[in-house]
Amino acid sequence: MAPNMNGNRQLSRLSPRTSLLTMQALLQTLSSMSVTDLASLLTARTLQVLPRLAKYLILCLFVVQIRSWPLAWHYRVWHPVFALRGRFLLHRVANLFRSPEVRRQKNLEWFEGLSNGLGKSPFDMTVVYKNWAGPDDCDFNMHLSNSSYPKHLDAARFKYALECCPTFFRAGGWMGLGATHFAFLREIPMFSNYEMRVSIMSWDQKWVYIVTRYVTKPKGKGKHKKDQIKPAESPAAPSADAPPQPSLHTASGLQTGTSTPLPSGTSSGEPNPKALAAQLLERPEPDGAVLNCLSISEIVCKIGRITVPPSLVYAMDGFCCLPPRGSEHAAEPIKAYSRENPPPHWERVRALRGDAYPGASAPPRATLKALRDFYTHGWRQVPEGERWWEHALGGEVEERRLKGLACMQAMRRGMEEARTI
DSSP states (O other): OHHHHHHHHHHHHHHHHHHHHHHHHHHHHHHHSOHHHHHHHHHHHHHHHHHHHHHHHHHHHHHHTGGGSTTHHHHHHHHHHHHHHHHHHHHHHHTTTSOHHHHHHHHHHHHHTTOTTTTSOGGGOOEEEEEEOOGGGBOTTSBBOTTHHHHHHHHHHHHHHHHHOHHHHHTTOEEEEEEEEEEEOSOOBTTOEEEEEEEEEEEOSSEEEEEEEEEEOOOSSGGGSOOOOOOOOOOOOOOTTSOOOOOOOOOSSOOOOOOOOOOOOTTTTOOOHHHHHHHHHHOOOTTOOEEEEEEEEEEEEEETTEEOOHHHHHHTTTOOOOOOOOOTTOSSOOOOOOSSSOOTTHHHHHHHHTOOOTTOSSOOOOOHHHHHHHHHTGGGGSOGGGOHHHHHTOTHHHHHHHHHHHHHHHHHHHHHHHHTO
C-alpha cells in the first residue's frame, strides 16, 4: 500500500506542471499555424458540432409545439365526443349479461341522463373549458396571441353544445357558426392558466348568441382586489432623427374616447343595449377571477339544411323556467324542477324521444326518425299558442332572453351597417 500511495502523490504533484507544459505546447502550435489553417480547423470543429446542436434544437422545438401538431386541433375539438362514446361503451359492457328488456331500459335511462339541463334555466348553465397559454399560442409580446383566442374557442363552444343539447346531436343535428365578436381587455401572459366560461346570452327564431368569458385567477393577495380596466398609456414621442419603426404591441386595456351614442330606449320601455353591453364587461366573476377577453358567437341549429328553432333545441333537453310561485300561505313550498320532479313538458319530450318511463315494464323503443322529423318539420304543424317548448322557456327566462336580444340586435345592426360603408 505504501508504494502505491507514494506513486499517486508523485502524479498529483506532476499534474499541474504537465498541464502547463501541455498548454504551452498547444499555444506554440496555434501560434505557428497560419490564419488560413486556423480558420480551417475552427470550421471543421464547428461543422462537427453544429449538426448535433441543430438536431437537439429542432427536437426541442418540435416537442414545444406539440399542441400545434397535425390533427391536434381536431383531437381537442372532438375529445368530448370520444369521451362520451367511451362512457357509453363502458355502460354497454356493464349491462352485457342482462336481459334484452333490461338492457334497453338501461340504455334509455342512460340517454336521458345526458340531459344536464333538466329542470334548469338555460342562463344557469355554464361550461368551463380549461387551457393554458403555451409557447405555440403566444406572440413576440410574450402573451396569448389574438389569433389563439378563436383557435381554442372552437373546442369550448363544441363542449358547451354537446353538454347542453345532446338530444339534438343524436337526431343528426349540427351547429353552424355565423359570426364571432371579440373584445380584448387584458393580456394573458405566457404559461398562464386560464378558463373559457361558455354560457348563453339570448336567442331568437334562428340564432343562438353564446358568450365566452376568458378569465384568469389572481395569484397573489394583492391581485384579489377589483381589477379595473385602465386606458392604455400613450407611447413616448420618437426622436426626429430616429428611423420610422412600426409599433408591434397590442393594447392592454380599453381605449377611452368618444363613440356614437346608442338609442337609450327608456322612452319606449325597452332595455338599453349600451347599458347591457357595459354589464357584460363589468360583471364580476363569482370566484373573483379577472376577465381578460369577452367573445360573443352567433350559432344556428340545423338538421341538413333545415333550421331548427333554438327554443325547441333547448326545451328538448329539459331546460325550462322556474316553477310557478304559489301563495304565501300554501301548505307545501314549491319544489324546484329536477329529475325526480320534471317540468310539465318533459312527458311530451319523452314521447318524442322514446325514453324510458319510470316504473314502465315495457318501455317504447326509441325512434330517432320521429324525433328528427319533429325537429325538421313536425314543430311547424303545432299551432302558435300550443307550442309547449315556448311555454317551457317563458317567465323569467323569457325576460332575460329579451334583454340579451336587445343588446345583440344593436350589435347586428352595427355590423350590417358597416358592410354598406
